Amino acid sequence: MHLEIKNLGKEFTTKQGKITALDNINLHVETGEFVCAVGASGSGKSTLLRLIAGLDTPSSGEITVDYTPIIGPGRDRGMVFQRYTLYPWLTVAKNVEFGLKLQGIAPNKRRERVSYYLDVVGLTQFQNAPPKALSGGMKQRVAIARALACQPKILLMDEPFGALDVQTKEIMQQFLLEIWQRTGTTILMITHDVEEAVFLSQRIYVLSARPGTVQKEVQVNLPTDQEKGRSYHVKALSDFQWYRENITQLLRNSTVEQEVMVK
Numbered sequence: 130m131h132l133e134i135k136n137l138g139k140e141f142t143t144k145q146g147k148i149t150a151l152d153n154i155n156l157h158v159e160t161g162e163f164v165c166a167v168g169a170s171g172s173g174k175s176t177l178l179r180l181i182a183g184l185d186t187p188s189s190g191e192i193t194v195d196y197t198p199i200i201g202p203g204r205d206r207g208m209v210f211q212r213y214t215l216y217p218w219l220t221v222a223k224n225v226e227f228g229l230k231l232q233g234i235a236p237n238k239r240r241e242r243v244s245y246y247l248d249v250v251g252l253t254q255f256q257n258a259p260p261k262a263l264s265g266g267m268k269q270r271v272a273i274a275r276a277l278a279c280q281p282k283i284l285l286m287d288e289p290f291g292a293l294d295v296q297t298k299e300i301m302q303q304f305l306l307e308i309w310q311r312t313g314t315t316i317l318m319i320t321h322d323v324e325e326a327v328f329l330s331q332r333i334y335v336l337s338a339r340p341g342t343v344q345k346e347v348q349v350n351l352p353t354d355q356e357k358g359r360s361y362h363v364k365a366l367s368d369f370q371w372y373r374e375n376i377t378q379l380l381r382n383s384t385v386e387q388e389v390m391v392k
């Protein structure tokens with residue numbers, strides 16, 4: 130899998146005039162990588178992910194998956210959003226099965242995949258429960274299982290833990306790393322949470338404030354256990370704090386520049 134974004138730009142026309150949400154974005158994600166794009170509010174993160182998902186079209190530039198331009202949504206890209214997008218009238222298992230049905234996958238194969246991915250996210254015993262019986266973190270695990278069950282080439286995550294409390298968020302981050310390690314899925318996540326980006330990813334694209342553009346690409350070199358992924362202990366390392374502080378500083382500077390420009 131090779132995701133490539135070249136000279137990507139996006140403008141919106143509003144009653145107040147044109148808004149440039151993204152300007153000249155260049156980035157790539159390779160097979161098996163966990164990459165984050167981090168940016169302040171309004172830096173165009175959601176717009177970027179929607180364009181990659183094919184839910185909107187670029188004003189300029191190109192997005193390709195395996196050298197094929199994106200022309201709309203496709204099952205090669207799975208999505209997980211911040212708000213749980215589960216179907217309330219379906220059980221947990223049926224939610225995970227939904228996309229597979231749409232793909233026309235045979236019932237026995239569907240059952241196999243649903244049970245595998247429910248096991249991956251640790252929700253086998255809740256397979257017959259309705260979403261309303263689950264906590265926020267569990268709902269997000271179902272959303273992850275549902276996206277993974279379609280076996281996309283890349284999982285696109287839009288602030289997936291943004292609505293969770295701090296403790297649940299930390300558990301889910303560790304949990305996502307374990308899933309990533311176990312399934313070998315390629316992940317591109319957008320977040321405004323610098324600590325989350327440093328903890329989870331191997332590379333980070335730091336976006337500037339509006340218009341969003343890549344101001345820096347950061348390779349994150351922190352210890353990773355082959356089987357368990359990164360553990361929370363890395364947060365105590367001075368290297369971790371170095372990444373967090375430097376990236377936060379970059380975001381702060383770009384926001385200040387924008388404020389000055391607006392004045």
Ligand SMILES: Nc1ncnc2c1ncn2[C@@H]1O[C@H](COP(=O)(O)OP(=O)(O)OP(=O)(O)O)[C@@H](O)[C@H]1O
Nearest residue numbers: 141143148150169170171172173174175176177321
């Ligand atoms: N459909 C739209 N029409 C007009 N403007 C839009 C539209 N979608 C996004 N924008 C504008 O584009 C800019 C980037 O928005 P976007 O939601 O992508 O940022 P974001 O970084 O995800 O922000 P947040 O972290 O607050 O969710 C904002 O100024 C927003 O108002």
